[in-house]
Amino acid sequence: MNLGGKVMVLKKAKVKAESGGLLLFEKVEDAVRAEEILSEADYTVRLVAPPPTFRMGCDLAIEINLVEQIGIGRLFREKGVNYLKVVPLKGAGRLLDVVKVTEFKDATMVKAGNMKVTFDKNKGTILNVSGGGCPDIPYLSASLIGKKLSDAPRPKDIGFTLCAMMMDRAVVECLELWRKRSTS
Amino acid sequence: MLACGTVPVKDLPLISGRAVFEGEFLSVNGFKVPCAQGTAAMIGGALSVADCLKLEPPQALVVGDTGRGQGSYLLYEFLIQRVSTLSPDVLVLHYCLPDMTLMRKLCESVRSCAKRPLMIADAASMYAAKAAGLATEFDIFTPDLCEMAFLADPDASHPAYINKHLFEADIAKVPELVAAAYQLKSAARLLLVKGAVDYIAEDGKVVDIVSEPNIPELEAIGGTGDVITGIVSALAYAGLELREAAKTSALVNRMAGKLARPSPATRVWQVISQLPAALEQRRVTC
Numbered sequence: 001m002n003l004g005g006k007v008m009v010l011k012k013a014k015v016k017a018e019s020g021g022l023l024l025f026e027k028v029e030d031a032v033r034a035e036e037i038l039s040e041a042d043y044t045v046r047l048v049a050p051p052p053t054f055r056m057g058c059d060l061a062i063e064i065n066l067v068e069q070i071g072i073g074r075l076f077r078e079k080g081v082n083y084l085k086v087v088p089l090k091g092a093g094r095l096l097d098v099v100k101v102t103e104f105k106d107a108t109m110v111k112a113g114n115m116k117v118t119f120d121k122n123k124g125t126i127l128n129v130s131g132g133g134c135p136d137i138p139y140l141s142a143s144l145i146g147k148k149l150s151d152a153p154r155p156k157d158i159g160f161t162l163c164a165m166m167m168d169r170a171v172v173e174c175l176e177l178w179r180k181r182s183t184s
Numbered sequence: 185m186l187a188c189g190t191v192p193v194k195d196l197p198l199i200s201g202r203a204v205f206e207g208e209f210l211s212v213n214g215f216k217v218p219c220a221q222g223t224a225a226m227i228g229g230a231l232s233v234a235d236c237l238k239l240e241p242p243q244a245l246v247v248g249d250t251g252r253g254q255g256s257y258l259l260y261e262f263l264i265q266r267v268s269t270l271s272p273d274v275l276v277l278h279y280c281l282p283d284m285t286l287m288r289k290l291c292e293s294v295r296s297c298a299k300r301p302l303m304i305a306d307a308a309s310m311y312a313a314k315a316a317g318l319a320t321e322f323d324i325f326t327p328d329l330c331e332m333a334f335l336a337d338p339d340a341s342h343p344a345y346i347n348k349h350l351f352e353a354d355i356a357k358v359p360e361l362v363a364a365a366y367q368l369k370s371a372a373r374l375l376l377v378k379g380a381v382d383y384i385a386e387d388g389k390v391v392d393i394v395s396e397p398n399i400p401e402l403e404a405i406g407g408t409g410d411v412i413t414g415i416v417s418a419l420a421y422a423g424l425e426l427r428e429a430a431k432t433s434a435l436v437n438r439m440a441g442k443l444a445r446p447s448p449a450t451r452v453w454q455v456i457s458q459l460p461a462a463l464e465q466r467r468v469t470c
Contacts, residue, residue: 020342042254065253065281065282065283066342066345067342068253068281071252088341089341091337091339091340091347094345094348095344095345096343096344096345097348098351100352102400102403102404104404104448106448107448109403109404109448113330113351114328114330114331114334116403116404118404118448127404127449128404128448128450129221130404130409131406132307133279133282133307133308133310133311134279134280134281134282135192135250135251135279136192136249136250136251136252137221137222137279138192138220138221138222138224138279139192139250139251141220141406142192142220145406159251160251160252160253162342162343162344162345163342163343163344
């Protein structure tokens with residue numbers, strides 16, 4: 001098989017989202033405005049009536065790809081859109097909030113979900129990032145590796161996906177460990 | 185063999201062609217991509233094995249995506265439209281924005297191939313396949329421990345949402361997680377679970393374990409798991425029986441890691457550079 005070394009130009013096809021998540025709103029007008037903003041930003045979303053178990057505010061919700069929730073949350077903050085919360089359509093609905101810590105001789109590795117961030121115990125610099133599978137992770141890794149924990153950008157501020165959110169949790173824990181150790 | 189995924193190069197168009205491993209970079213069709221964590225490391229691993237075994241080089245299909253998903257959508261769309269024409273022997277799906285609808289359409293297109301490709305998924309392609317209930321369409325998944333817990337969780341659509349007690353399971357619990365994942369039909373035909381101990385599972389049971397040489401630093405190095413995915417894909421492409429391909433890839437990756445004399449700061453391309461020596465030591469032939 002040979003693809004002939006081509007550069008391909010294709011347009012994104014519009015498909016009905018199989019979402020995985022719901023954005024919930026207090027007011028109908030917030031939901032309608034949010035849908036407009038997300039569509040303009042090229043997110044594949046849909047206004048729906050939330051199932052009774054998820055109903056919190058108004059009778060409109062937006063189906064989203066659950067993975068994209070941090071990028072969407074940031075866009076809403078920039079545009080001043082109010083929303084109540086994001087809920088997954090299946091499962092307990094809680095993001096993992098536990099971490100595991102592994103010690104090496106001169107480094108500490110923190111695991112949060114599927115992400116692992118390792119920092120230098122003596123200098124507080126980020127040595128490596130591993131795990132994950134979403135497309136922002138290699139980009140975030142390149143942005144963080146070699147930087148001091150205190151100076152590194154927060155994955156939640158520049159990433160878009162749930163993997164980035166887990167990376168952010170690991171970075172926060174690394175920073176707390178580093179600060180505790182430097183002050184003790 | 186067609187190895188597909190996103191790379192962290194903003195605005196890189198969807199490109200295809202033979203990839204060349206050049207140490208810190210991978211060159212695809214004249215475009216240089218950092219040979220770091222993710223699709224590039226996977227392709228780097230596959231290339232090294234293909235070179236050593238003198239196989240026809242894998243074709244790379246990569247696109248720039250830094251998280252917003254535009255590149256991922258182009259990749260899905262290209263494969264949905266063309267996979268039946270390309271009809272690769274082995275199709276490896278790797279980093280991308282997980283999208284259940286598009287993964288479902290892709291699997292439908294794969295079913296129309298004259299000869300079904302061997303289907304391998306890791307990273308978010310594996311997340312999308314599991315979340316969409318399509319895991320059994322795949323021949324190999326290569327999860328790490330957390331991702332194994334994700335496959336064993338009936339409700340999670342992403343590892344960030346796995347049940348806390350599953351996340352807290354240690355590596356010794358892998359056989360139980362494997363059994364649960366197969367029960368739920370959330371596993372591929374073969375699972376290669378990467379970790380301090382590598383587990384190989386088929387039909388709901390662990391059939392092999394690889395634990396030596398034990399190099400704890402490898403877990404910290406971004407991309408070592410991706411390299412294993414590349415190695416197992418190339419070995420399967422070379423015709424090894426899947427279980428043997430999985431066991432050999434776990435061993436060879438560990439040996440390459442040892443030869444790299446790693447620290448937690450080592451870069452994955454330094455491990456990939458040691459693959460030819462590791463394959464030689466293991467005397468891998470097909």
